C-alpha cells in the first residue's frame with residue numbers, strides 16, 4: 178500500500194533499540210517544522226495498558242481489542258494513557274521488552290495501523306520505529322535505517338536511564354538489547370530489517386548533531402530530485 182496522502186513528505190527512520198532513532202527523528206522534525214510519530218511509544222503504551230488491565234502478553238485477541246480502544250494523548254513531549262501521565266512509565270526496559278513481545282502479533286500490529294497513519298499531517302511527518310518504511314509508510318520520500326553496534330547502543334541506553342534517575346545495569350541492558358534485536362528481526366510480520374530503498378546510517382561513531390545533519394542533507398537531496 179502507498180501513502181494514504183503521498184503528497185505530504187514523510188521521513189521514515191527505522192532501526193534497532195537505542196540506536197538514536199527518537200532523538201534524531203525529533204530533531205529533524207523540529208528543524209523542518211514537521212510532525213513526529215514515535216511508533217514504539219504506541220507499542221509501549223499497549224504493553225503498559227495490558228499490565229494495568231490484566232491482559233496477558235500471550236492473549237493476541239485481547240491485546241488487539243485493547244489496542245483498538247486505547248485512549249492516548251501526546252502533547253509537548255509528554256504522553257497520557259487513560260488520562261494518566263505515563264511518559265516515564267513507558268520508558269523502562271521492562272516496558273520496552275513487553276512492547277517487543279506483543280509487537281510480534283499480526284492482529285496487534287493491524288490494530289495500531291490507522292492510529293499511526295493518523296499522525297500524517299501537512300507540512301510533513303518524521304516517523305520512527307521498526308516498520309515505518311516497510312509497512313506503515315511505504316511511500317515515504319526518504320527512508321533511513323539508523324543503527325549502531327549493540328555495545329554502543331547499550332552504553333547510550335544505560336546513560337539515558339541513569340540520566341533519568343532510573344535503575345540501570347549495563348550487562349542486563351546489553352543482554353536485553355540483543356534479545357530484542359533477535360525477536361524484532363525474526364518475527365514473521367513486519368520484521369526489523371533494512372528496506373532495499375532505505376539509506377543506512379551507522380551512528381556508532383557519530384555525534385547526534387552529525388547524524389541529524391546527515392539526515393537533513395539526504396532529505397535536501399531527495400527534495401531537489
Ligand SMILES: Nc1ncnc2c1ncn2[C@@H]1O[C@H](COP(=O)(O)OP(=O)(O)O)[C@@H](O)[C@H]1O
Pocket residue numbers: 192193194195196197198199200201333334336337380383384385386388
Ligand atoms: N549519535 C549519537 N551519539 C551519542 N548518543 C546518542 C546518539 N544518538 C542518540 N544518542 C543517545 O542515545 C540514547 C538513546 O537514543 P533514543 O533516541 O532514545 O534511541 P531509540 O529511539 O533508537 O531507542 C539517548 O540518550 C540519546 O541522546
Ligand SMILES: Nc1ccn([C@H]2C[C@H](O)[C@@H](COP(=O)(O)OP(=O)(O)O)O2)c(=O)n1
Pocket residue numbers: 192193194195196216217218220221273276277280281305306307308309357361
Ligand atoms: N514500529 C514499531 C515500533 C516498535 N515496535 C516494537 C519493537 C520494539 O522492541 C518495541 C519498543 O519500541 P521502541 O522504538 O520504543 O524501542 P526503543 O526505544 O528502540 O528501545 O516496540 C515495533 O514492533 N514496531
